[in-house]
Amino acid sequence: xxxxxxxxxKVASLARIAISDADAERLAPELNNILGWIxxxxxxxxxxxxxxxxxxPNSLRLREDVVTEPDQRAAVLANAPQGxxxxxxxxxxxx
Amino acid sequence: xxxxTDLGIAQLRDxxxxxxxxxxxxxxxxxxxxxxxxxxxAFIVETPEHALAAAKAADDARxxxxxxxxxxxxxxxxxxxxxxxxxxxxxxxxxxxGFTPPYESTVSQRLWDxxxxxxxxxxxxxxxxxxxxxxxxxxxxxxxxxxxxGGNAPLAPGGSSGGSSSAVAxxxxxxxxxxxxxxxxxxxxxxxxxxxxKPTYGRCSRWGVVAFAxxxxxxxxxxxxxxxxxxxxxxxxxxxxxxxxxxDLAVPKWEAGLSSDLKGKRIGIPKxxxxxxxxxxxxxxxxxxxxxxxxxxxxxxxxxxPHTKYALPAYYxxxxxxxxxxxxxxxxxxxxxxxxxxxxxxxDMYAATRAAGxxxxxxxxxxxxxxxxxxxxxxxxxxxxxxxxxxxxxDFENAWxxxxxxxxxxxxxxxxxxxxxxxxxxxxxxNDVFTVPSSLAGLPAMSVPGGLDKSGLxxxxxxxxxxLDEQGVLNASLAIEERxxxxxxxxxxx
Numbered sequence: 001x002x003x004x005x006x007x008x009x010k011v012a013s014l015a016r017i018a019i020s021d022a023d024a025e026r027l028a029p030e031l032n033n034i035l036g037w038i039x040x041x042x043x044x045x046x047x048x049x050x051x052x053x054x055x056x057p058n059s060l061r062l063r064e065d066v067v068t069e070p071d072q073r074a075a076v077l078a079n080a081p082q083g084x085x086x087x088x089x090x091x092x093x094x095x
Numbered sequence: 096x097x098x099x100t101d102l103g104i105a106q107l108r109d110x111x112x113x114x115x116x117x118x119x120x121x122x123x124x125x126x127x128x129x130x131x132x133x134x135x136x137a138f139i140v141e142t143p144e145h146a147l148a149a150a151k152a153a154d155d156a157r158x159x160x161x162x163x164x165x166x167x168x169x170x171x172x173x174x175x176x177x178x179x180x181x182x183x184x185x186x187x188x189x190x191x192x193g194f195t196p197p198y199e200s201t202v203s204q205r206l207w208d209x210x211x212x213x214x215x216x217x218x219x220x221x222x223x224x225x226x227x228x229x230x231x232x233x234x235x236x237x238x239x240x241x242x243x244x245g246g247n248a249p250l251a252p253g254g255s256s257g258g259s260s261s262a263v264a265x266x267x268x269x270x271x272x273x274x275x276x277x278x279x280x281x282x283x284x285x286x287x288x289x290x291x292x293k294p295t296y297g298r299c300s301r302w303g304v305v306a307f308a309x310x311x312x313x314x315x316x317x318x319x320x321x322x323x324x325x326x327x328x329x330x331x332x333x334x335x336x337x338x339x340x341x342x343d344l345a346v347p348k349w350e351a352g353l354s355s356d357l358k359g360k361r362i363g364i365p366k367x368x369x370x371x372x373x374x375x376x377x378x379x380x381x382x383x384x385x386x387x388x389x390x391x392x393x394x395x396x397x398x399x400x401p402h403t404k405y406a407l408p409a410y411y412x413x414x415x416x417x418x419x420x421x422x423x424x425x426x427x428x429x430x431x432x433x434x435x436x437x438x439x440x441x442x443d444m445y446a447a448t449r450a451a452g453x454x455x456x457x458x459x460x461x462x463x464x465x466x467x468x469x470x471x472x473x474x475x476x477x478x479x480x481x482x483x484x485x486x487x488x489x490d491f492e493n494a495w496x497x498x499x500x501x502x503x504x505x506x507x508x509x510x511x512x513x514x515x516x517x518x519x520x521x522x523x524x525x526n527d528v529f530t531v532p533s534s535l536a537g538l539p540a541m542s543v544p545g546g547l548d549k550s551g552l553x554x555x556x557x558x559x560x561x562x563l564d565e566q567g568v569l570n571a572s573l574a575i576e577e578r579x580x581x582x583x584x585x586x587x588x589x
Contacts, residue, residue: 008462015419015465016426017458018446027462033521034463038408041479044486051481052488055296055310055537056562060339075197081433088428093441 003031099124100266104169104323105350107269111153111168118150118157118168122212125170128267129214134589137252137262139175139233140183141215146170149212164210166330172262172271175216176223177203177314178303182213186305187221187231190452191431200303201335202272202314209330214268217258221454222422223279223307226526228257229517230456238287238510239265239585243551247588250510250552253283259317260287264585270318270327274304276311277410278506278530281542284317285505285555288544288583290572291317292324295562296537297342300335308417309340311410311534321543321573325349328565344563352566355574358392362571363498367403368529373507376548381504384545384556384575388502391574396498400490405483406532411524412467412480413535418457419464425452459520488536495561500571503529505542505555533559543572544581553583 003011005024008031012019019027073086082089099121102110111118126143153167178184178196185191199207207213221230228236228251238252238261252261256273260283263271273280275293284291292315299314306312316327329349335341364385369378385395427433427448434447453461467476494501507528516523533540539562542555556575560568 003466007466011462011466011469013446014469015461016423016442016445016449017453017461018443018450027459030459030520031462031466034411034459034524035466037521038411038476038480041405041408041412041483042475044402044405044479044483046479046482046486049482049485051478052484052535053481054340055488055535056340056342058297058340058342061336061343063336076429078197079194079430081427081431090428091435091439091441091444 003028003035100128102269103319104270104326107169108166108326111157112163114157118153119147121168122146122150122170125214125268132265132267132589135237135239135261135265136234137218137236137258137265137267138172138215139185139187139218142182142213146212146214149207149210153210166206167210169210169269170212170214171206172214172217172259172268173203174219174256174259174272174274176219176274176305177272178305179203179213179216182216184216184305185232186223187219187233188452188454188457189232189432190425190448192232194430196303198303201300201337202304202331205333206330211330217262217271219258220255222305222418222457223255223274223276224418224456224460225254226282226523227251227511227513227516228254229513230454232454235513236261237513239589240287240510240552241585241588248512251286251513253286253510255279256283256317260284260289263287263289263317263319265589266584270316270323272314272331273317274312274314275534276308276414277534278527280315280317281530281540281555281557282506282527284542285544285553286510288553288581289317289319290321290324290541290543290576291315292328292541292565292568293534293539294328294332294565295342295539297340298332298565300338300341302335302337306421308414309421310417311414321569321576322350322353324541325353325569347566349566349569353573354570355391355577357388357571357574360393360500360567360571361396361498362388362393363396363398363494363501365398365400365403365494365501365503367400368503370507370528374548377504377507377554380545380554380556384502387575387578388571390578398494398498398501400494400532402483402486402490403532406487406535407524407528409480409483409487410531410535411463412476413484415460415464416468416477417464419461419468422457422461425449456520484535487532491536491538499561500567501559502571503557503559505529505557509548509550509552509554529557538562539565539568541568541572543575543579545575545579546581547583
């Protein structure tokens, strides 16, 4: 499997990272080098092996469905690059 | 008496308790040492007032005849991956520059509750991605060590907890927090001649720790010796309902349980932990470690972990996959930096923000993670890696039928110079070859200094234990520490 610059740009767009054509040219061989190396995993026979989902056996707990920390609006918004009227603001998405 | 900054955590704690010196004297001595050590670039933010406030609380408590808290009088460094209320937390990234958490991570809160003070936020590889501390937005951390060849080539302090390793080795902090995803506590500890333990996955809460790869990330202490690590770990570990993977178990009294008598213990030597091109000195140190284990009363057993060679490639699928998902939250909306080019729509803003806010290594790993999780490749890469992970964990389970602990080198090389490996990401990844397998299996593992190589640089030995057997890991490490008699330290040039 070889990654070309078009694939790098597609993956970058899926990852929401803007990249230039020059970046894509530079990254393609780097990613190919790494992906080529990790492809050795294909050698391992895993026909009857379950994938690991939890490293240490530990059942996930559910907490009570109750509000534990009310009125955190100011704290939540404190680091927003831009906020107005108690909300996060972003560029207009609906004309 | 030697200088206060020459003392470790246990000595500082005991000295403050006994009134040999005040907590304020301790905090002041370390604050001054931190202020003088700027050339190491170990700290992103210094917080002398935090250390002094904790010291004052300790001194006041002592004056009032109260029982002192367990870490009263001990100032520490906090890796800048832990959210600290009111103190900038960046994960060494530009995208989080200026982020001031309105909350405290569970691990840091536990340390403050135990009476510790904070000297500052320690530099690291950006989002903990790196093995050399060359990926921080705030510049490289420099190891306090230098080769004995008369050259002054700056050396890597290891990574990702390189600010932590550099600060502890330079005696500007008696102990520091680290986090370990694939070896980020153990490899830097080995590079600078200090001790560090990654406990069993789930021992320390990940709540408030900036996430890299959630199924691997685990916090742990880095300090000058095994006892200091045991003390710190006791006050970092513990159940936290805010982290669903936190283990609901009591925290053992690890310090009280320390014993270097290994009679009845079987130490496994995995034959696969010999890699091509590994310096002879590391092999020799490993043999010396085996002799020390025997001397401590342990029986040595040869074991095989047949899937070891697949651990690194599996790790470099799983960790980037989880990172690509975890780092999706940095989009310029809720916190951190925002890039809003003229006329940009929402998608453009995300893409521009992430392009400007993430460093090269972070972008590289997000792209790999996005690729291996993408439609058409998910099973071939991600599912296969998770299956190989199962086999790696089974290798360890099989080993535990014949031995109690494993002894290996910590890293396949001593510290390298800054820049030596940074042009080749793959060469850098290979430095984690001995630490990654136990991370994939969630096992406790520790690095202790064993000796120096011919250029005068520290080399570490690693002890890996069964799940929840931190005591066994600490004890075997203590046996090495007592026999290695490692007292070398870098000469102050900063």
